[in-house]
Amino acid sequence: MFGGKLRYDQAYVRHEGALIRMSFWEMAQALPRMVALVVRAAWEADRRALAGVVLAELGQGLASAYGLVAVNGVLTSLFAGGPTPERLRQALPALVVLAVMSMCVAVLAAWSVAMSGRLEPQVERAVSTRYYTAVTRVELVATEEPAVQRVLEAGKFGTDSARRMLGLSVGIANALIGMVAAGTVLASLHPLLLPTLLGVALPKGWGAVRSARREYTSRRHWIDHRRAIASLLQYLTMPHAGAEIRAHGAGELLLRGYGEMSASTEAEQRRLARAQAHTDLIASALSGVAALGAYGMLWWLLTGGGMPLAVGGTAVIAIRNSTAKLSSLVMQLNRMYEEMLLLTDTQEAIDMAARHAIPESGADLPEVVNAIRVDNVSFTYPGAEKPALDAVSLSVPRGKVIALVGANGSGKTTLAKILAGLMLPGEGRVWWEGGGTADDPVRVEVRDADRRQLFEKVALLGQDYPRWQMSARTNITIGDARVPADGERLETAARDADARHIVDGLPHGWDSIVVKGYERGTQISGGQWQKLAHARIRYRGAAFVLVDEPTSALDPHAEIETFARLRRLTEEDTTVVLITHRLAATATADHIYVLDRGRLVEDGDHGTLMGREGGLYRSMYQAQAAQYDLVPTQAERTDGAVESAS
Numbered sequence: 001m002f003g004g005k006l007r008y009d010q011a012y013v014r015h016e017g018a019l020i021r022m023s024f025w026e027m028a029q030a031l032p033r034m035v036a037l038v039v040r041a042a043w044e045a046d047r048r049a050l051a052g053v054v055l056a057e058l059g060q061g062l063a064s065a066y067g068l069v070a071v072n073g074v075l076t077s078l079f080a081g082g083p084t085p086e087r088l089r090q091a092l093p094a095l096v097v098l099a100v101m102s103m104c105v106a107v108l109a110a111w112s113v114a115m116s117g118r119l120e121p122q123v124e125r126a127v128s129t130r131y132y133t134a135v136t137r138v139e140l141v142a143t144e145e146p147a148v149q150r151v152l153e154a155g156k157f158g159t160d161s162a163r164r165m166l167g168l169s170v171g172i173a174n175a176l177i178g179m180v181a182a183g184t185v186l187a188s189l190h191p192l193l194l195p196t197l198l199g200v201a202l203p204k205g206w207g208a209v210r211s212a213r214r215e216y217t218s219r220r221h222w223i224d225h226r227r228a229i230a231s232l233l234q235y236l237t238m239p240h241a242g243a244e245i246r247a248h249g250a251g252e253l254l255l256r257g258y259g260e261m262s263a264s265t266e267a268e269q270r271r272l273a274r275a276q277a278h279t280d281l282i283a284s285a286l287s288g289v290a291a292l293g294a295y296g297m298l299w300w301l302l303t304g305g306g307m308p309l310a311v312g313g314t315a316v317i318a319i320r321n322s323t324a325k326l327s328s329l330v331m332q333l334n335r336m337y338e339e340m341l342l343l344t345d346t347q348e349a350i351d352m353a354a355r356h357a358i359p360e361s362g363a364d365l366p367e368v369v370n371a372i373r374v375d376n377v378s379f380t381y382p383g384a385e386k387p388a389l390d391a392v393s394l395s396v397p398r399g400k401v402i403a404l405v406g407a408n409g410s411g412k413t414t415l416a417k418i419l420a421g422l423m424l425p426g427e428g429r430v431w432w433e434g435g436g437t438a439d440d441p442v443r444v445e446v447r448d449a450d451r452r453q454l455f456e457k458v459a460l461l462g463q464d465y466p467r468w469q470m471s472a473r474t475n476i477t478i479g480d481a482r483v484p485a486d487g488e489r490l491e492t493a494a495r496d497a498d499a500r501h502i503v504d505g506l507p508h509g510w511d512s513i514v515v516k517g518y519e520r521g522t523q524i525s526g527g528q529w530q531k532l533a534h535a536r537i538r539y540r541g542a543a544f545v546l547v548d549e550p551t552s553a554l555d556p557h558a559e560i561e562t563f564a565r566l567r568r569l570t571e572e573d574t575t576v577v578l579i580t581h582r583l584a585a586t587a588t589a590d591h592i593y594v595l596d597r598g599r600l601v602e603d604g605d606h607g608t609l610m611g612r613e614g615g616l617y618r619s620m621y622q623a624q625a626a627q628y629d630l631v632p633t634q635a636e637r638t639d640g641a642v643e644s645a646s
């Protein structure tokens with residue numbers, strides 16, 4: 001279904017350096033950096049909440065340590081000589097301290113939960129915003145490079161890791177402080193008891209890291225596979241695929257594919273579970289031996305008379321406390337390690353995005369641009385063998401309709417993207433000209449230009465334009481996100497694009513959501529979507545309007561009307577770059593450029609191009625016109641000649 005296996009893409013994992021990054025040493029080094037990243041995000045989001053969490057955790061540690069000291073006091077009083085009521089009375093103050101400390105721990109734990117609950121969503125938002133802002137600034141052409149695409153895609157999985165890492169950091173801090181408290185008390189009871197704690201901790205830590213690494217490697221290897229399964233399942237519920245799913249039986253094929261692909265995933269899950277069980281067993285055995293050693297040493301100290309019984313009792317409680325904290329620490333470290341790997345991916349994606357970002361500054365464009373000049377431009381898509389554009393030179397003057405014509409794949413859309421500044425040419429130059437004098441205009445080359453200024457001058461209606469599954473209003477006002485939505489502009493744009501009547505017919509007018517399934521949701525037709533898209537470029541009100549097959553879904557009357565409306569834009573000095581296979585519409589264009597396999601092969605107005613015997617434009621026009629019996633095809637002309645000769 002996907003033309004072959006999608007798993008075990010080891011090369012890419014190695015290429016990204018993920019395996020190197022995952023070494024224990026690398027991760028140990030990365031931990032402070034990642035925690036700092038999370039803490040910084042938390043600090044910027046909500047300082048008071050962060051301070052609250054830190055204080056609550058430190059307070060809990062202190063209270064636990066005092067609690068243990070109090071336990072020691074209680075046990076010492078109880079194991080002392082004398083009558084029982086007397087011993088109980090002596091234990092009372094320490095018991096009160098113990099009760100107060102327990103209450104403190106409970107209150108501080110609740111406070112920490114409340115504060116981290118407040119902080120976590122804010123941290124997630126901060127990191128997600130950083131990631132998505134960075135990704136949307138990447139040069140379009142960079143997103144076409146598989147290596148970049150993969151890093152950017154992998155970064156998506158770590159955006160909520162920051163949130164989880166914050167929760168885990170709090171948990172780890174809590175466990176660590178608890179262990180330090182118990183360790184300090186243990187060391188003060190007898191210095192030999194402390195190293196035994198390490199013996200219990202180390203195997204568990206080793207097991208946790210090993211399992212997390214294994215899970216992560218598996219996730220990276222199977223990333224394409226998981227994506228493919230998700231997209232496959234998505235088709236099953238997508239409204240636009242619904243007809244073929246039912247009528248063509250495509251659903252059965254997809255479900256079969258899902259079954260086969262899931263079987264491979266399940267096998268991998270089984271492998272992981274077996275490996276994890278194996279690792280856990282080894283870690284627990286080693287840790288168990290160390291715990292046995294700790295209790296053995298305690299026994300030896302007690303029997304040898306080196307330690308009073310009461311102190312031995314406190315030591316047992318301290319060891320139990322610290323091993324409970326240790327279990328929680330190991331569990332959380334395991335998850336932390338995995339989340340950290342994911343967050344590292346996000347950080348790497350943000351860094352990669354920054355390296356490929358559209359520059360945020362550049363030369364100012366002239367206030368009024370009189371022409372875009374394309375000079376000997378070639379462009380090859382990343383990974384492609386042949387250029388999509390090959391030494392193309394042309395000019396797009398202000399206030400004209402310029403048509404780009406050519407067969408499928410001849411390079412029209414690519415040229416439009418270059419004109420819009422969305423892609424930079426591989427070779428050649430694109431000049432934006434204006435101001436100065438007619439002989440010596442101000443010229444800014446697209447690579448030097450402030451691209452934000454350039455984009456402000458452009459409105460796009462692509463072949464595959466987005467159908468925003470939002471309100472009818474947003475579908476139009478999203479055309480100009482720089483300013484708050486303007487009702488008057490909205491009405492004018494809708495009227496100018498012949499879209500007002502569509503909105504009148506919607507159950508909730510402008511507030512209707514143009515997709516079913518929401519409360520105010522409704523479905524609109526393909527042509528109605530296209531009219532909303534036209535209204536969107538009207539709303540944008542840019543000097544250069546680039547439209548790619550703008551009437552593909554419109555009925556004949558609407559199509560004729562739409563081309564006329566686009567033509568009328570030139571009366572406001574707007575330039576229209578029109579890509580269409582409907583050559584009746586290009587007949588009225590001011591200038592037509594004809595592309596063939598990436599090269600510019602003809603140009604001129606309709607009359608000039610039709611006068612060119614054997615020309616590409618002429619043959620395409622005639623072939624289309626012949627469908628309506630307007631012009632005889634070449635074959636018909638030849639037949640006619642044969643008939644008249646005979």
Ligand SMILES: Nc1ncnc2c1ncn2[C@@H]1O[C@H](COP(=O)(O)OP(=O)(O)OP(=O)(O)O)[C@@H](O)[C@H]1O
Pocket residue numbers: 144381382384388406407408409410411412413414415463
């Ligand atoms: N994202 C891409 N990555 C790689 N190659 C691409 C990409 N987009 C287009 N191409 C290739 O570049 C060439 C020009 O494509 P382009 O979309 O510009 O043609 P077009 O003239 O607009 O075609 P159509 O009339 O079918 O819309 C084609 O060979 C196409 O396969």
